[in-house]
Amino acid sequence: MTRFKLVVEYDGTGLVGWQRQDNGPSVQAFLEAAAGRLAGHPVEAVAAGRTDAGVHALGQVAHMDLAKELSADAVRDGLNFWLHDGGCFAVAVRSAETAPADFHARFSAVGRRYLYRILNRRAPPVLERDRVWWVPHPLDGEVMAGAAGLLVGRHDFSTFRAADCQAASPVKTLDEFAVTPAGDELRVSAYARSFLHHQVRNMVGSLKLVGEGRWSAADLAQALEARDRTKGGPTAPAGGLCLMEVAY
């Protein structure tokens, strides 16, 4: 068996997320089906992060073990061939490389970067539909950028944690949480060793309240301090979120 590390891109629209589920198509199921066709045996794919339904990835990382002798480039091209052959146009393998047997896409990861895109204009999104959160009323990006900095650091992020989160502890270190304007978008970049379930989307949902002037930056700091999900803002929609890269 050879272990391969894959960088995977997907369009989460219409998928139930990374993880195989009974109620719809998943990235994992598509990849495992393609790998089974390529290798001729059942294959399990393990990802760095189990993204939710509707969340996209440009740089998800997964690993899988293949018994067939194949070069890394042949694995990349073969998986892409069988993905298309299986009618899947929502997932592609950007790169493949051989990895040591103890490499684990999830447990070896030391950092994850997410990008959350807010489209802040009157007109609804067209070319970026399902890729952005459309907020038609004006947001104050500078105030949001300042407030975002208050969440950076080591904190108990219970306020931004989904009820079903299975992490052992709500304490995480957020290394970066930055808001940058880009045309009529506000782009929120988040980097940490790991995140709680829904953490980025919940932080963005609260940050939007700051951008609207409904919350002050101090309100955001107080919400964090409360360590109580009911004190946080709403969860931002899945479509605006993209897993950009995983560091090892």
Next chain:
Amino acid sequence: MTRFKLVVEYDGTGLVGWQRQDNGPSVQAFLEAAAGRLAGHPVEAVAAGRTDAGVHALGQVAHMDLAKELSADAVRDGLNFWLHDGGCFAVAVRSAETAPADFHARFSAVGRRYLYRILNRRAPPVLERDRVWWVPHPLDGEVMAGAAGLLVGRHDFSTFRAADCQAASPVKTLDEFAVTPAGDELRVSAYARSFLHHQVRNMVGSLKLVGEGRWSAADLAQALEARDRTKGGPTAPAGGLCLMEVAY
């Protein structure tokens, strides 16, 4: 009647192009239907450029005359409301402003900018599917950039002119034709007062031959000189092309 100038964004995938046709949905038909609902009378929409099926726009410009008294912002928001109400998610009005009665979206325009995106990587496009031309084998972007410059200037562009082109003359002045790398994309920006039918896609199709090493830059110059469509390269696919802006 008040004339309005609109900046229009659309996703050309699945549309027959700007112009109303019997064989499928067009941007013009969607916009005119929405305007009819808004104004309560039949409305004609006239565009700066009649883009082909599958071609996108971030900055198409159109004009229309409305009898109803409406602010420009109400026209923008009203058109977007009726577009959505009519089941159209492929077209949005980015901005509207009142224009003089002699403003004409097509005849008043003094410049058009198009962007053509080539995705040059082994993995097929996923998040940018239908927005880029996927070329899986390596292209030499620097050589393409150098060759592109040979087409800039005032020339007889018959080699890059579609058979059905209705322009009075094949002589056009190409002000800019530049290739810029952006991640795993090559972006080709073209600016001119006006273009022949298929001119950008035909120039890009030939430029790709240069990037593959199948043509030299001199071959491209010779093709231009030949003033003969049969001496040009193939037409690049519609999905990679986007009308970015129209200048007045």
